[in-house]
Amino acid sequence: GAVVSQHPSRVICKSGTSVKIECRSLDFQATTMFWYRQFPKQSLMLMATSNEGSKATYEQGVEKDKFLINHASLTLSTLTVTSAHPEDSSFYICSARVVGNNEQFFGPGTRLTVL
Amino acid sequence: AQSVTQPDIHITVSEGASLELRCNYSYGATPYLFWYVQSPGQGLQLLLKYFSGDTLVQGIKGFEAEFKRSQSSFNLRKPSVHWSDAAEYFCAVAPRGNFNKFYFGSGTKLNVKP
Numbered sequence: 001g002a003v004v005s006q007h008p009s010r011v012i013c014k015s016g017t018s019v020k021i022e023c024r025s026l027d028f029q030a031t032t033m034f035w036y037r038q039f040p041k042q043s044l045m046l047m048a049t050s051n052e053g054s055k056a057t058y059e060q061g062v063e064k065d066k067f068l069i070n071h072a073s074l075t076l077s078t079l080t081v082t083s084a085h086p087e088d089s090s091f092y093i094c095s096a097r098v099v100g101n102n103e104q105f106f107g108p109g110t111r112l113t114v115l
Numbered sequence: 116a117q118s119v120t121q122p123d124i125h126i127t128v129s130e131g132a133s134l135e136l137r138c139n140y141s142y143g144a145t146p147y148l149f150w151y152v153q154s155p156g157q158g159l160q161l162l163l164k165y166f167s168g169d170t171l172v173q174g175i176k177g178f179e180a181e182f183k184r185s186q187s188s189f190n191l192r193k194p195s196v197h198w199s200d201a202a203e204y205f206c207a208v209a210p211r212g213n214f215n216k217f218y219f220g221s222g223t224k225l226n227v228k229p
Contacts, residue, residue, distance in 0.1 A: 004158055032215060041124065044205070044219040093159070095217075102166075102214050106151070106159035 003027055004096050006107035013084055014115055021079045021110045023094030029074035030096030034104060035067070038091040050077055084114045117142045119208055121220035128196050129228045136191040136223050138206030146208040148189040149217075150180055154202045162204075165189065176200070201227045 163174025
């Protein structure tokens with residue numbers, strides 16, 4: 001139980017294009033979902049927190065118009081990297097949580113490479 | 116500002132040997148503490164967590180961790196490593212009462228020699 005999937009696992013795109021990453025909770029309903037990014041040899045950094053049906057809350061320094069988050073249902077959140085640039089290349093990881101549960105369940109991550 | 120430090124980027128141990136992965140945190144009050152493991156292509160899996168009480172915490176796969184308040188440390192240990200333990204290990208903290216804010220260390224990659 002408590003499986004979180006991400007799609008795609010890897011994506012390569014050209015500079016200036018937009019990329020959408022999906023995060024799904026497969027066997028539970030996630031009231032809250034989180035998006036992290038991880039640069040090589042660095043920590044996972046929280047980008048934003050989203051609650052189903054609400055606007056996402058972004059961490060300081062994260063551009064909300066650059067990283068669009070939609071949490072339309074209790075099992076799906078999407079992250080869209082708009083007008084991607086090479087500096088957006090990174091490993092993006094989502095996690096999901098159920099209210100009342102003291103644990104976050106993590107997806108396998110998506111490797112984004114912007115050429 | 117809160118921070119989590121894992122001073123060892125890579126560690127190599129022989130199969131059957133003991134293991135200790137270090138984690139230190141900087142935080143105003145004792146946070147909630149976690150250890151996760153990540154295998155290639157997999158999500159982070161929770162090994163164990165500490166909220167309060169006994170400072171020696173038992174987890175899955177034979178792992179344990181000890182919270183030492185005086186040293187602001189939460190080191191992960193295993194008495195005998197198996198080849199399948201090769202993976203990357205992350206220490207994380209969350210403020211008390213807020214499981215929506217996780218702060219991670221940079222990870223320690225464990226290699227296991229046969």
